[in-house]
Amino acid sequence: SQELEQSPQSLIVQEGKNLTINCTSSKTLYGLYWYKQKYGEGLIFLMMLQKGGEEKSHEKITAKLDEKKQQSSLHITASQPSHAGIYLCGAADTGRRALTFGSGTRLQVQP
């Protein structure tokens, strides 16, 4: 089965700083999702990347997909307290047609 490894596991940054979260897959990526979660709540869709080299942005969040490296990165520019939460990457495991997720990155933004 496909495994997704996220790094770092947790991150504390000062408000206004930039940060990057990485997601590495054990298998070829055919599409990758990024979600945000407030603990104890459902997931909020951020963006989906489908092609190698694809880059998408939403407000201050940018995600890229590097198919060759089987990796995706999520970059937040000028972080704000509202960015705090758990960020999860997910991918379609084509071997068993399931949707699997990484272990998440917990982000705290200090004012």
Add this chain to the structure above:
Amino acid sequence: DGGITQSPKYLFRKEGQNVTLSCEQNLNHDAMYWYRQDPGQGLRLIYYSQIVNDFQKGDIAEGYSVSREKKESFPLTVTSAQKNPTAFYLCASLKGDRRSEAFFGQGTRLTVV
């Protein structure tokens, strides 16, 4: 509005009891998934279903059971065989072509008392 609904939001189970978590979607999605989340952890796949009357075990299926009698519904039963059921459970649905986002319910928090 289309969406995916989980109920109840909070559920308490006594030792030895079976409980069923509900998941309903009106998005006409083919695929549905159940995940378990423990504190500070990511999502672990319990069961998934690509079509009606068919489902597959995920990574942590022991102690759980599901059914998919209707496209809209994918209930999860936590049986007494699940030794540590206290967790947050999330249901998701996805179009069959997997070219769009997966929609998630708001989750059910199950606690053993």
